[in-house]
Amino acid sequence: MMNFKDYLDTRVKRIETFLMKILPDEHQEPTQLHQAMRYSVLNGGKRIRPLLVYATGEALGTPIALLDAPAAAVELIHCYSLIHDDLPSMDNDDLRRGKPSCHKAFDEATAILAGDALQSLAYEILTNFSLNPIEPHEQIEMLKVLTHATGVKGMVGGQALDMASQGKGQSTSLDQLRTLHQKKTGALIEASIQLGRIASGCADQNQWAALQLFGRSLGLIFQIQDDILDVTGDAHTLGKNPGKDVKQGKVTFPSLIGLEAAKKQLNHLYTQAIEAIHNLAPMGQELLEFTHLLARRSS
Amino acid sequence: MMNFKDYLDTRVKRIETFLMKILPDEHQEPTQLHQAMRYSVLNGGKRIRPLLVYATGEALGTPIALLDAPAAAVELIHCYSLIHDDLPSMDNDDLRRGKPSCHKAFDEATAILAGDALQSLAYEILTNFSLNPIEPHEQIEMLKVLTHATGVKGMVGGQALDMASQGKGQSTSLDQLRTLHQKKTGALIEASIQLGRIASGCADQNQWAALQLFGRSLGLIFQIQDDILDVTGDAHTLGKNPGKDVKQGKVTFPSLIGLEAAKKQLNHLYTQAIEAIHNLAPMGQELLEFTHLLARRSS
Secondary structure, three states, rough: OOOOHHHHHHHHHHHHHHHHHHOOOOOOHHHHHHHHHHHHHHOOOOHHHHHHHHHHHHEEEEEEEHHHHHHHHHHHHHHHHHHHHHHHOOOOOOOOOEEEEEHHOHHHHHHHHHHHHHHHHHHHHHHOOOOOOOOOHHHHHHHHHHHHHHHHOHHHHHHHHHHOOOOOOHHHOHHHHHHHHHHHHHHHHHHHHHHHHHOOOOHHHHHHHHHHHHHOOOOHHHHHHHHHHHHHOOOHOOOOOOOHHOOOOOOOOHHHHHHHHHHHHHHHHHHHHHHHHHHHHHOOOHHHHHHHHHHOOOO | OOHHHHHHHHHHHHHHHOOOHHHHOOOOOOOHHHHHHHHHHHOOOHHHHHHHHHHHHOOOOOHHOOOHHHHHHHHHHHHHHHHHHHHHOOHHHHHHHOOOOHHHHHHHHHHHHHHHHHOOOHHHHHHOOOOOOOOOOHHHHHOOOOOHHHOOOOOHHHHHHHHOOOHHHHHHOHHHHHHHHHHHHHHHHHHHHHHHHHOOOOHHHHHHHHHHHHHHHHHHHHHHHHHHHHOOOOOOHOOOOOOHHHHHHOOOHHHHOOOOHHHHHHHHHHHHHHHHOHHHHOHHHHHHHHHHHHHOOOO
């Protein structure tokens, strides 16, 4: 087995090659739209969601060629959401990974359209048999999972809850905060794991339940660590300024229950996630390492 | 056979009932997002695309219950595009059908998210067997058609071409203008007809080709008549101010080839459309009447 760092490197390279291939040609009309889409997707992202699709699918013995399309689809959804979230009327972020955000590099109209087009493209590649060579009923299962995780019950619903909660501070309950994050970031993390499972054709109910619990824990781990880093991280390692959540009056886990309790919660979820997929080992080694990485990351 | 007006009335009522059912509950969190989605979809639109799904499917003998989901899906895509097109950085329209547009009735962030969520919902209902009770491979065919018609090769691509062409005036060629409209509005019109055909399970290659030609002509008919009305229509009947295209420096068929030539082109396309589906008659009676309606409409 290759070491985990090599695993990550090869899979990141693989998904970027695939994304480069499926994104529209920037020399073709409408060029600016195509450029904006490529600019925002091929921007050196961490590719956490695609990696989760690969790690889950491979843990279940899936040929890697069946994982490219779902890995790309979930990443396109993630990228569209970042473009729209950065818009002036949303989070108003001028920078994304140290470079001008899409509406700054291009313009607002182009950014809105690029996000819109990335959303259609995500679903379109799942319907394309030459990119996603699985049975139609499995393609439909993927589309069901991804549209659900993206819409009002998932990411977009979470973003709306987030906007509504800003400035409300302590009037948000811990349950509400969990729901918000479960939708806003957790839903796509969970979907990534489900997509990997669907590609595997795995119908084992126990494994299915285990992966669901794993995904649920991992989504929250990701967000709590994000919140903790906003308090404890430094700008250089983060690649963005910490303290932004507090400045925007956002409710976070540390602001609601304190930094120590948030760390404790994170550790609890970490144990829960690891235990959930214990039975997948040694096939699930990459998933275990991945969980460790997300819970301990410094950026 | 019921008369055409009754046909339209019953089908419009039917799709609105269906849309009301599938849109998220506005009393559920996030309430504002759900309200914005319902506000923008249940706004008394003409429902041209759903009507085309019904008329095509019914001409091919499809049970009407198989047409609701695709009819709703294409309408949700259309509505999401109107919300985003109205945004300040796009066409900056404060009014839509005489009422405040979504970002005016709510706010820009909510309008962006409502559009985004309507796009996911459109595809999601096609994957739902209880709403769209057809085989998975047919559901996939619908999703393939609709995602393609929505993305860079269709509606969004057309909108980007439109933004890029503004102010370019006479430097746009007739071919470019046709391509722009074929994508911006034609793609969804064509998709509506294809969706009706897919629901019918019709695999007859001749009928398929005929409907494709019909759809292609109808899309252009729709747009040319739109352009003509912008010159000849009156505000009261249109429900919006005519002359807007000219004011925005938009290239239109009349501005490019003259009003009379545009009318001649419309008549030519009308004949072409009618001839294309001639063999479907008498089953295609509603499609014929519909074509007449679109070519002769005054609003």
